[in-house]
Amino acid sequence: MDNYEKDPGRRALQTRDFLLSFQHAISATERCPIPVIAAIHGAAIGLAVDIATACDIRYAASNSSFSVKEVDIGLAADIGTLARLPKVTGNQSLVQELAYTSRNFGASEAKEIGLISKIVEGGREEVVKAALETAKVIATKSPIAVVGTKRVLLHSRDHSVADNLEYVASWNGAMLQTADLKSSVQAALAKKKASYPPLGKHFSKL
Amino acid sequence: MDNYEKDPGRRALQTRDFLLSFQHAISATERCPIPVIAAIHGAAIGLAVDIATACDIRYAASNSSFSVKEVDIGLAADIGTLARLPKVTGNQSLVQELAYTSRNFGASEAKEIGLISKIVEGGREEVVKAALETAKVIATKSPIAVVGTKRVLLHSRDHSVADNLEYVASWNGAMLQTADLKSSVQAALAKKKASYPPLGKHFSKL
Amino acid sequence: MDNYEKDPGRRALQTRDFLLSFQHAISATERCPIPVIAAIHGAAIGLAVDIATACDIRYAASNSSFSVKEVDIGLAADIGTLARLPKVTGNQSLVQELAYTSRNFGASEAKEIGLISKIVEGGREEVVKAALETAKVIATKSPIAVVGTKRVLLHSRDHSVADNLEYVASWNGAMLQTADLKSSVQAALAKKKASYPPLGKHFSKL
Amino acid sequence: MDNYEKDPGRRALQTRDFLLSFQHAISATERCPIPVIAAIHGAAIGLAVDIATACDIRYAASNSSFSVKEVDIGLAADIGTLARLPKVTGNQSLVQELAYTSRNFGASEAKEIGLISKIVEGGREEVVKAALETAKVIATKSPIAVVGTKRVLLHSRDHSVADNLEYVASWNGAMLQTADLKSSVQAALAKKKASYPPLGKHFSKL
Amino acid sequence: MDNYEKDPGRRALQTRDFLLSFQHAISATERCPIPVIAAIHGAAIGLAVDIATACDIRYAASNSSFSVKEVDIGLAADIGTLARLPKVTGNQSLVQELAYTSRNFGASEAKEIGLISKIVEGGREEVVKAALETAKVIATKSPIAVVGTKRVLLHSRDHSVADNLEYVASWNGAMLQTADLKSSVQAALAKKKASYPPLGKHFSKL
Amino acid sequence: MDNYEKDPGRRALQTRDFLLSFQHAISATERCPIPVIAAIHGAAIGLAVDIATACDIRYAASNSSFSVKEVDIGLAADIGTLARLPKVTGNQSLVQELAYTSRNFGASEAKEIGLISKIVEGGREEVVKAALETAKVIATKSPIAVVGTKRVLLHSRDHSVADNLEYVASWNGAMLQTADLKSSVQAALAKKKASYPPLGKHFSKL
Known part of the structure; x- marks a missing residue:
């Protein structure tokens, strides 16, 4: 980084430029012409929520744990969660609580909020299987x-x-x-x- | 159909014209100044979902079965379902799954997604009665x-x-x-x- | 009120002016840079719903009772409920039913519709305590x-x-x-x- | 008019209903799939401006005189002039002056503001001829x-x-x-x- | 300014807060229910253009000189010029040239671009008189x-x-x-x- | 082209895909962070108008000749002219006439409509020089x-x-x-x- 790149205005432009590129990468599933199914399992933290909300269908294993973690790092989530999470769910009060507190929530709360449409008992293997079954139907x-x-x-x-x-x-x-x-x-x-x-x-x- | 009406451009304009008229007919409940209550029972397939989503309040009999059937006929639903279903419900993942797979879903899944606001035990008679009761209150x-x-x-x-x-x-x-x-x-x-x-x-x- | 202020056009302008000021007051929680948590208990009628929907997070005591009461007074709710209620919830059919009938609904229906994100067993004391706990986390x-x-x-x-x-x-x-x-x-x-x-x-x- | 139709609320709904129908009629040229050319001559007052702005191309005879007359009758123009005039022209200060003062303006001021694209020397016969010539080219x-x-x-x-x-x-x-x-x-x-x-x-x- | 107020994030929030208040003040003419006529004369530089574009009608004395000066101070104009200037005029290429170069332009170029609707020969006295004449007509x-x-x-x-x-x-x-x-x-x-x-x-x- | 690519639906998707890419290329000047000045001379036909309207500032040599040519080839202009031309100019009647008739128009009509902001006497050399002078000022x-x-x-x-x-x-x-x-x-x-x-x-x- 050259010295002049420390100027707050120049840094803001460069950070914005980088964020737009990052968002573009994560939104690839949205530009994909065919529906994309997210098969979520284990810990889905921060960027994982950005990615999941950019997909079309979301299934979660019962072992899933979610967190809109960005506030804990000192920033507002900027790769898609705040743009899409309120639009794919049905309880804005809960969306806000989760975004401000960064607390963990499990698959059943994710289903209640409307973030996922199916809880699959088990972990990675089971949820991928369920996602593939739906994908085969769509195919x-x-x-x-x-x-x-x-x-x-x-x-x-x-x-x-x-x-x-x-x-x-x-x-x-x-x-x-x-x-x-x-x-x-x-x-x-x-x-x-x-x-x-x-x-x-x-x-x-x- | 005259021969020149087979031209892909001309056919596209004519089909579009027809679809706009069809949509206008189905949206009549939206233009009606008084709220319209859909009393759904039995099989609500394809166009029935277009019509129901254009109503203001939706009740379903417990014997109801729904399907966004258009994909099975080879087309994207074009008379209102894709415009209104995501706006009246609260789980976009499920809306998309239903729209891509055309699978049947019952009254309780319809309630969970937010598509209907009341399940009435029974069939046509019971749900119409419940709708009329609400209508009388509004009146x-x-x-x-x-x-x-x-x-x-x-x-x-x-x-x-x-x-x-x-x-x-x-x-x-x-x-x-x-x-x-x-x-x-x-x-x-x-x-x-x-x-x-x-x-x-x-x-x-x- | 001067005589000319009875002119229907002049009255309409004055009423509109008053309503814009009223809305501005009630939207203060939205302009507040820090999230505002509504701790709802007892009867939340009419204006209380306007206020609650302008908050960011909504908790309700189990003794809460809600009503979009405006239709019973002869008017469409005009201080925020119709603008925000559909956007924070996930069942538009139920929102409409509640808005047209003015019927009471309790905390559990409010949770089902997505209007609140937590039911706190008890009344004022308990729900305020729960709200403060979340506020402390956010702080x-x-x-x-x-x-x-x-x-x-x-x-x-x-x-x-x-x-x-x-x-x-x-x-x-x-x-x-x-x-x-x-x-x-x-x-x-x-x-x-x-x-x-x-x-x-x-x-x-x- | 029945007595209850004098109720200010009921009258407002009926007037609104009538205005929507009136607008729909005047917007017919906009719904027409083929471009419509307005050939303006003589006095184009009030409704004539509503009609002209709903057309696609506007020619005016040199004998034309325009006026956004509605303010002189005690109302804001409501059949299309305020919706379209600012969007088809390029000097909003002049648009506003004309709308607030109802003053007459001629073809050359209409051209300067961007309301018309051609001044045809003469009157009805000449401007209709010029419009037909352009129509023939488009045909x-x-x-x-x-x-x-x-x-x-x-x-x-x-x-x-x-x-x-x-x-x-x-x-x-x-x-x-x-x-x-x-x-x-x-x-x-x-x-x-x-x-x-x-x-x-x-x-x-x- | 306390020390922590030098944090780039905190400064950005405070500057934004100040700019919103500044804009609110300058937009007062837009909130005024009665049309406001700007009578421009002499040098109209930077903020003067923000103010003028927030008015409804703009007259300029022939001695007027305009400049979108902000770029020369190192910033993008932020009190209204970039929001309104393109919407009240009819030559976006010229608007951009003026905004990027900060060059002076006179009343006749302002008229050509559509920024003003009348050039009044003279200075302050003459243009105020012309504005008052129009104001009297509107009154x-x-x-x-x-x-x-x-x-x-x-x-x-x-x-x-x-x-x-x-x-x-x-x-x-x-x-x-x-x-x-x-x-x-x-x-x-x-x-x-x-x-x-x-x-x-x-x-x-x- | 495989046989199935002749299916009207598949062809429509592929053509749309191609057009989006073509538009993306032509809009590069809009994504460029620095203003881009179009220096127009000679015949600016069809795609040249798409390109020019995607630039920020437009100068034209006096020898320029413009044409929105697409209608003559049997299509509606689809690479940017119809999206941007109405937004950068101030006489929609003339924009429409030019778009429907494909007729040639010169630099002075382009200036009158607001499409360009400067006519430079001469041709390529002169207009490029004028554009570079403005570019140097901006630099x-x-x-x-x-x-x-x-x-x-x-x-x-x-x-x-x-x-x-x-x-x-x-x-x-x-x-x-x-x-x-x-x-x-x-x-x-x-x-x-x-x-x-x-x-x-x-x-x-x-």
């Missing part, structure tokens, strides 16, 4: 439908109902032309499992 | 107060707290001049039920 | 971290995830230069309690 | 391109740059599949005028 | 209409067209009940000047 | 002040005035601690040119 669905659902849900989180309705109508103007619809209906009528082609080599991000 | 209230509450809650859903506070202050600048206030207070003092005139012939939508 | 943390967490959570409530991420990066560009970080880490390594200086005489509001 | 373009441009510009007016960029990328995901692109390029290479099929019978609104 | 109008126009224009600046249309319909639900409408129409028919009562003692802010 | 200013001004102006474009005021107060809480302020004031008192250290090696983007 049998039309990728056009799954990717669209993820994109429209992310839009819904950050926009009004009126805005989101117009958005999904524009989105589906294109997507309802896919052959996946026909495949889905034919498979349903034949009581078979539909099979869908992949999304293509050139498709990489949401 | 005894000042229509000025009820309509204003619905309008301000809809505004609240799509705006910041600061915006909504200014909005309700402007709204009530007019509404607090109603005679319903006096009637309400007089009735309360006399320990009687207040009675309020209707809203008027020319009032049709929110 | 041991870095004030830079606590104030920043409150400010960023309030911003998060009213902005998109992308907006909030950029905001917290800019905020922490300055705040990560505080000596509180070093104090926190040194204390943690020494397994001692860190001690932090106050925020300064000139700092008064968020 | 030679791909309707997919023109409709998309109108929709994306309307979205741009009411959203951030980041939002609008994502929106147009989603929109064009569908629209770039149209055969109009190929027709356009082939015509350009052959130095001929391209010809495009209509949008289809079922397409009615933006 | 003859219905205060209900003028206050409503200012409020709705401020709302329009910060909201979408759809939002603003709904807002003005709700606003005018109350305001169209004023006796000022009748007075205005009667005066117009009688070709007299209407006279309107004041807004009332208790009305103080927008 | 003499505090980089903390210049970078902050750019960031706050970008925020201002996409947020309300209230939001932007709070943002700049938080931003300057850090930035006013820079030594550049002292250097600026000392230089001004000494009637010398201030000199500022660079921003640091690790600072790369806004």
